[in-house]
Amino acid sequence: MKCPSCGLENRYDAESCDCGFSFEADDNESKSTIEDNNPQPARQEQKTVEERRECLALLVQESIARGARVDSQDDSMAVIVFGKPVNHILHFFIGVFTFGIWWIVWLILGLTCGERRQLLTVDKYGELSNKAV
Numbered sequence: 001m002k003c004p005s006c007g008l009e010n011r012y013d014a015e016s017c018d019c020g021f022s023f024e025a026d027d028n029e030s031k032s033t034i035e036d037n038n039p040q041p042a043r044q045e046q047k048t049v050e051e052r053r054e055c056l057a058l059l060v061q062e063s064i065a066r067g068a069r070v071d072s073q074d075d076s077m078a079v080i081v082f083g084k085p086v087n088h089i090l091h092f093f094i095g096v097f098t099f100g101i102w103w104i105v106w107l108i109l110g111l112t113c114g115e116r117r118q119l120l121t122v123d124k125y126g127e128l129s130n131k132a133v
Contacts, residue, residue: 003017003021004021044125045125047125049075051126052122052124052126055122055126055128056073056075056076056078056122059078059120059122059130060073060120063118064080066082071117076121076122076123077120077121077122079117079119079133080117080118081116081117081118082115082116082117083113083115084113084115085115086106086109086113088106088110091105091106091109091110094106116132117133118130118133119131119132119133
């Protein structure tokens, strides 16, 4: 439910908005006419650098809890890495000792395993994004 006072999107069963507007005092007819006639997007405030840092730190913490490690990080972005690199030298020598049979396993491991990097960013409004690098 959109607040007619500030335009903020609220839960359908909310009794009041964060801005202080009471949905109980307003009847359903006037709410729907205001909502239909005034389609304004919700206002977003720009976050401070400290708030953006905190948002990013929480996301990095969650990623570390899932087994990632941090490759690099600054105030508004972080590169995290999942997985471990394939030890190609070890697999080569195992393949030599097994007369090349192990190289099939090595090929499968090389194609499916390894490191996966992700770029975590936070914009000036505190919106988090995550994309593969």
